[in-house]
Amino acid sequence: MNRFLVIVEKTDGNYSAYSPDLPGCVATGATREEAEERMHEAIELHIEGLREDGFPVPMSRSSAIYIAVR
DSSP: OOOOOOEEEEOSSSEEEEOTTSTTOEEEESSHHHHHHHHHHHHHHHHHHHHHTTOOOOOOOOOOOOOOOO
16 A cells, blocks of 8 residues: 655635645645545546556655744
């Protein structure tokens, strides 16, 4: 099983999601939950397409941290 970091950002009218390890794999939703669900589907389709085209599935190399600043 592969795990990929997904960044979810709130925009003016909805939520946007992407994975730094899967360029071009993005999703949006009216709510955070919807964006996450759509991103899960987008990642599955993206990986399926890579495999069908004979490309390797990239390894997840991204991580995230929070930095507290006063």
